[in-house]
Amino acid sequence: MSQFPDSSPPVFAERNYLNTPATGLKSWLTTLDHKRIGVMFLITTLIFFAVGGLFAMLIRIELLTPGPTIMDAMSYNRMFTLHGVVMIFLFMIPAIPSGFGNFLLPIMVGAKDVAFPRLNLLSFYVYLLGALIALGGMIYGGADTGWTFYTPYSTTTTTKVVPILLGAFILGFSSILTGLNFIVTVHTLRAPGITWNKLPLFVWSIYGTSVIQILATPVLGMTLLLVAIEHAFGWGIFDPARGGDPVLFQHFFWFYSHPAVYIMILPAMAVISEVVCAFSRKNIFGYKAVAYSSLGIAFVGFFTWGHHLFTSGQSAFNAGVFGVLSMFVGIFTAIKVFNWVATMYKGSISFKTPFVYFIGFLFFLFFGGMTGVALATVSLDIHWQDTYFVVAHFHFIMVGSTIMAFLAALHYWWPKITGRMYNERWGLVGATLVVSGFVFTFLPQFLLGNEGMPRRYFNYPERFQALNVASTAGASVLGIGFLVILVYILVSLKYGPVAGPNPWGSRGYEWLTPSPPPLENFDELPAFERGPHEYHDLPGVEAVAPGAGSSHA
Amino acid sequence: MNDLLRRLLFLPPQLSRHARDVDGLHFFVVITTLVAGFLIFATALVFMIRYRRRREGEATPEVQPKHWHEAVFVGVPLAFFLLWFAIGYPQYVETTQPPPGAMDVFVQGKKWMWKFAYQGGPSSIDVLRVPAGRPVRLLITSRDVIHSFYVPELRLKQDALPGRYTQTWFQADQPGRYQVFCAEYCGLSHSGMLAELVVLPAPEFDIWIAEQRRGEARAQDAALTGSERSMPGSSILDQGRRVAADQGCLKCHSVDGSRHIGPTFIDLYSRHEKLTTGEVITADEAYLTRSMMDPAAQLVAGYQNVMPSFQGRMTPPEVAAVVEYIKSLKTPATDAGPSEGPVYEPIPR
Numbered sequence A: 001m002s003q004f005p006d007s008s009p010p011v012f013a014e015r016n017y018l019n020t021p022a023t024g025l026k027s028w029l030t031t032l033d034h035k036r037i038g039v040m041f042l043i044t045t046l047i048f049f050a051v052g053g054l055f056a057m058l059i060r061i062e063l064l065t066p067g068p069t070i071m072d073a074m075s076y077n078r079m080f081t082l083h084g085v086v087m088i089f090l091f092m093i094p095a096i097p098s099g100f101g102n103f104l105l106p107i108m109v110g111a112k113d114v115a116f117p118r119l120n121l122l123s124f125y126v127y128l129l130g131a132l133i134a135l136g137g138m139i140y141g142g143a144d145t146g147w148t149f150y151t152p153y154s155t156t157t158t159t160k161v162v163p164i165l166l167g168a169f170i171l172g173f174s175s176i177l178t179g180l181n182f183i184v185t186v187h188t189l190r191a192p193g194i195t196w197n198k199l200p201l202f203v204w205s206i207y208g209t210s211v212i213q214i215l216a217t218p219v220l221g222m223t224l225l226l227v228a229i230e231h232a233f234g235w236g237i238f239d240p241a242r243g244g245d246p247v248l249f250q251h252f253f254w255f256y257s258h259p260a261v262y263i264m265i266l267p268a269m270a271v272i273s274e275v276v277c278a279f280s281r282k283n284i285f286g287y288k289a290v291a292y293s294s295l296g297i298a299f300v301g302f303f304t305w306g307h308h309l310f311t312s313g314q315s316a317f318n319a320g321v322f323g324v325l326s327m328f329v330g331i332f333t334a335i336k337v338f339n340w341v342a343t344m345y346k347g348s349i350s351f352k353t354p355f356v357y358f359i360g361f362l363f364f365l366f367f368g369g370m371t372g373v374a375l376a377t378v379s380l381d382i383h384w385q386d387t388y389f390v391v392a393h394f395h396f397i398m399v400g401s402t403i404m405a406f407l408a409a410l411h412y413w414w415p416k417i418t419g420r421m422y423n424e425r426w427g428l429v430g431a432t433l434v435v436s437g438f439v440f441t442f443l444p445q446f447l448l449g450n451e452g453m454p455r456r457y458f459n460y461p462e463r464f465q466a467l468n469v470a471s472t473a474g475a476s477v478l479g480i481g482f483l484v485i486l487v488y489i490l491v492s493l494k495y496g497p498v499a500g501p502n503p504w505g506s507r508g509y510e511w512l513t514p515s516p517p518p519l520e521n522f523d524e525l526p527a528f529e530r531g532p533h534e535y536h537d538l539p540g541v542e543a544v545a546p547g548a549g550s551s552h553a
Numbered sequence B: 001m002n003d004l005l006r007r008l009l010f011l012p013p014q015l016s017r018h019a020r021d022v023d024g025l026h027f028f029v030v031i032t033t034l035v036a037g038f039l040i041f042a043t044a045l046v047f048m049i050r051y052r053r054r055r056e057g058e059a060t061p062e063v064q065p066k067h068w069h070e071a072v073f074v075g076v077p078l079a080f081f082l083l084w085f086a087i088g089y090p091q092y093v094e095t096t097q098p099p100p101g102a103m104d105v106f107v108q109g110k111k112w113m114w115k116f117a118y119q120g121g122p123s124s125i126d127v128l129r130v131p132a133g134r135p136v137r138l139l140i141t142s143r144d145v146i147h148s149f150y151v152p153e154l155r156l157k158q159d160a161l162p163g164r165y166t167q168t169w170f171q172a173d174q175p176g177r178y179q180v181f182c183a184e185y186c187g188l189s190h191s192g193m194l195a196e197l198v199v200l201p202a203p204e205f206d207i208w209i210a211e212q213r214r215g216e217a218r219a220q221d222a223a224l225t226g227s228e229r230s231m232p233g234s235s236i237l238d239q240g241r242r243v244a245a246d247q248g249c250l251k252c253h254s255v256d257g258s259r260h261i262g263p264t265f266i267d268l269y270s271r272h273e274k275l276t277t278g279e280v281i282t283a284d285e286a287y288l289t290r291s292m293m294d295p296a297a298q299l300v301a302g303y304q305n306v307m308p309s310f311q312g313r314m315t316p317p318e319v320a321a322v323v324e325y326i327k328s329l330k331t332p333a334t335d336a337g338p339s340e341g342p343v344y345e346p347i348p349r
Helices: A025-029 A034-062 A073-108 A117-140 A161-188 A201-233 A246-280 A287-303 A316-343 A353-375 A379-384 A388-418 A424-451 A462-495 B002-008 B017-050 B067-096 B202-214 B235-246 B285-293 B316-328
Strands: B103-110 B113-118 B123-125 B127-131 B136-142 B147-151 B156-160 B166-170 B176-182 B195-200 B272-274 B280-282
Touching (some): A034 A073, A034 A117, A073 A246, A117 A161, A201 A246, A201 A287, A246 A316, A246 A353, A246 A388, A287 A316, A316 A353, A316 B017, A316 B067, A353 A379, A353 A388, A353 B017, A353 B067, A379 A388, A379 B017, A379 B067, A379 B156, A424 A462, B002 B017, B017 B067, B103 B147, B103 B156, B113 B127, B123 B127, B127 B202, B136 B147, B136 B156, B156 B166, B195 B202, B235 B316
Parallel strands (some): B103 B136
Antiparallel strands (some): B136 B166, B147 B156, B147 B176, B176 B195, B272 B280
8 A cells, every 4th residue: 555654744746747758848749648738738728718708708898788888799799609619619628628637537547648648649739720720710700600600690601600610620529539538548547456436536527528529529520511511612401492401400519519518517527526525535425326427417418409499490299308308417417416415424624725616516506407407398498598598507507517616626636736735815715706706797697588688689678787787797706706816826836835745635546646746647556445535444643634734824 | 476576586577378377387496496405505504514624634434325315316306307397398388389260470580670471461570560368370480590589578489490480379468569589699680680569459459450451552561651751742762661671771771870780871872982992982873773782792891791682682663762762861851760670668667
């Protein structure tokens, strides 16, 4: 058993992945190390998150008043399209799986690297290529279709929709390559001692995500290609005047994009399962239920796409089937919520920044999820479809849940990735600002949707203004929160106290190795005798974990 | 109770029995969500306080769920979800099955206006008149991209699809004026694609529709007859104005000088316009006609290339009438005319 002696002072590992084999830019750009690739993914996706966030702020400022505030209708339409495309394809889908997943998954299964390190690097460059082509399209003219690219609008618009479609098409390959890599890694590279039932829950959820990425992304690729072909050559696939079917696109698109919602939320659940155990110092309540419900979500998620089409003239029978199936996804999510809450029972709960994000996550996932089930009752969806209610609902899931989990992950694994602690006090300030700013941004939007304000409206009747102003005010708090986080996290890179291998006293496998980890992940492979979420057999002498007090410095 | 909850949730007034039914489910869903949320978060809060960390590195007991735990975690939410669905789904099915004898209105969406046509010929742009207390079936289609017909007060929405018809129906209780939105993103003026639902007392509607059918040959455009004065002795101008409204010119071109998606019509004739190419032209009859047939050819600087071609969609006399109508629009001679759809008065809450 290779436990680190828990009483040693925190040390910054001398030989680590940041300085081996070299520190130059070239050694980073040509690296095959999953940790470096993960870090490069994290940095790139965070840059795009900032870009998408800037678009979001401009949208909120524009909506302060009816009519033009700071831009004209065309710029506004481009702005919300770019906001959606950047946030979903460039940030949300790759951020947790390709960023944190790449860094952590091989360590968590006790492997030296992923199964195909070269494919892993290729995935990063494919992502960069797709991102650059999409960005080029945005700078060159932008598209005004919304991120959903509904036909026949997208095939007839005069804006530059083809480069953006092509960019998203290429990004899909990055997603597939990473997913494939993870699945093979989990099946073939688990260290002796790590059986399927001793896999960290993070790995289970990322595994579920990878399955969706491999099965669903090709459908998106084909669909986007068909739209690009129709836009460029006018083959009439979606054009009723030539025997095409405009609604066919919606079926194709949501067959990918609904599972894609689970590509975004499953990794968030992956993070939360780790965080709730580590900060409650408690075994997960119902390991199998939490692990298998991830696979359940991945599976049932493929059969719910029709709930996006309740108003588009599908048969009442279809609406009924898709409505009921959508509720089952809600059940799998409910199982997780109950088990996370129950995990705290008889725990030893520490209110560090990642745990505060867990509380925010739980709140947003509960209300985002319940409004999702309410939307699946069909009759309520008829009123809410394409209004701000839906906007608020999916932002509760995507921003409320996924971003909270992303921030929880960033703080929880920051000492592992960088070897240094962020400032805990500023961490709590940032978390409070972000969580409260988020509530004030999107609660008014639920009410706007109830009142009947449709989404993607540049102009709106005056009776909607008060709630729009409230939402923009909340967005400013949210923006300030993100700026606070950016500042203290960058400061900690240089001035943060040394964290040591396991500042949280966590039982996760990734904390068994020094921080930052060595190139080969473990100096000496541990025996992995204990599960990754087991806290019950701690001898009393292991009272203080190394570096636990240094976070207040 | 109903009214209090409705106002708390910012829901608009309920114009039909369907709207009241849907709101009933809405209240039930909100109440169960809040109760469930309270129970879960109160439990979480108790755990967080009672089991807060008192000492670093505490050992904790291993707690595993029993089978009945997981059964409750699955069973209770599933029961409520299915109950919601059992209430909501029949409400939806009802909207797909119009009662026999419902009055048909044909609805056509196009960028960026709504056209409503009644049996027997009358039609109107952006104003849908229906009788109170009688079922109305809407047969909805689109001429270009996908739009969506949405009246919040009816809790009703139905997409308008090019190349096929969709249907829905409603029965409005109260006379009044309500706003129709386009809910499916359709481009530059998506948020301007508004219409008005005017619910008339049934006898009044009968008189109106009879009048419309009688005067069918004279004026089809009910939207403009109310707000416009006729110009005696100039029938070609009347025709031009009607065609301009019918074809949707006025959705993008104002006639009172206000800035809109396209250049304003007032004083357009013989105006010097700078084109995107930098060239300066005089807007004479030839230019106006060409701009209708091939709008992209000579685009005025500062405007987007969004206007569709009207080649083949207007007869030559109609084109001439529109040109004459534009020529007639001069500052001293013109009153502010309709330009941006119906004037909408906010409904008091």
